[in-house]
Amino acid sequence: xxxxxxxxxxxxxxxxxxxxxxxxxxxxxxxxxxxxxxxxxxxxxxxxxxxxxxxxxxxxxxxxxxxxxxxxxxxxxxxxxxxxxxxxxxxxxxxxxxxxxxxxxxxxxxxxxxxxxxxxxxxxxx
Numbered sequence: 001x002x003x004x005x006x007x008x009x010x011x012x013x014x015x016x017x018x019x020x021x022x023x024x025x026x027x028x029x030x031x032x033x034x035x036x037x038x039x040x041x042x043x044x045x046x047x048x049x050x051x052x053x054x055x056x057x058x059x060x061x062x063x064x065x066x067x068x069x070x071x072x073x074x075x076x077x078x079x080x081x082x083x084x085x086x087x088x089x090x091x092x093x094x095x096x097x098x099x100x101x102x103x104x105x106x107x108x109x110x111x112x113x114x115x116x117x118x119x120x121x122x123x124x125x126x
Contacts (some may be wrong), residue, residue, distance in 0.1 A: 030124040032091045034070070034100045039086035039118040047115035055106035065101040067092045086114070091125070098122050 029107065042048045055072070062069060070089040077083060092098040102109070112118055 003029055010066060032093060033095045034082070034123045034125055035088070035090045035092065035098050035102060035120065036123055037086075037088040037112070037118060037120045038084050039116045040082075040084050041117040042085055042115065043117060044115040047111065051108060051111045051115050052107075054111065058105050058108055061104050062090050065092060065097040065104070067097065067101055086118075089115070095122060095124070 059069065061067075062116065064105045068091045070091050072088045076087050078084075090101065092101065093109075099122070102122075
């Protein structure tokens, strides 16, 4: 009879330990990080055309860093305040990948800053 209790106890202990270890190994979901580019004003229309031509190269850079374009548009409707002239949202798995993308697109960022009044920033998601 004692052996039956020992076997049942061993099974329960193994199952309980497995559940604890399983929870410990499951990594908590990390929040995505977004690169946001907000173009408020186009100051040099000809130079801005060159910025738009850099779009495909930026898409390749984003994909290389596992980025996903969420929005890339000049069609922005204001709900209150002034709407930007253009808006870009790119999702990344973490801040390191987002920063890497931004650093690898310095040429197009410099062109954008020269042709527009704009800003770019990182936002941590939920």
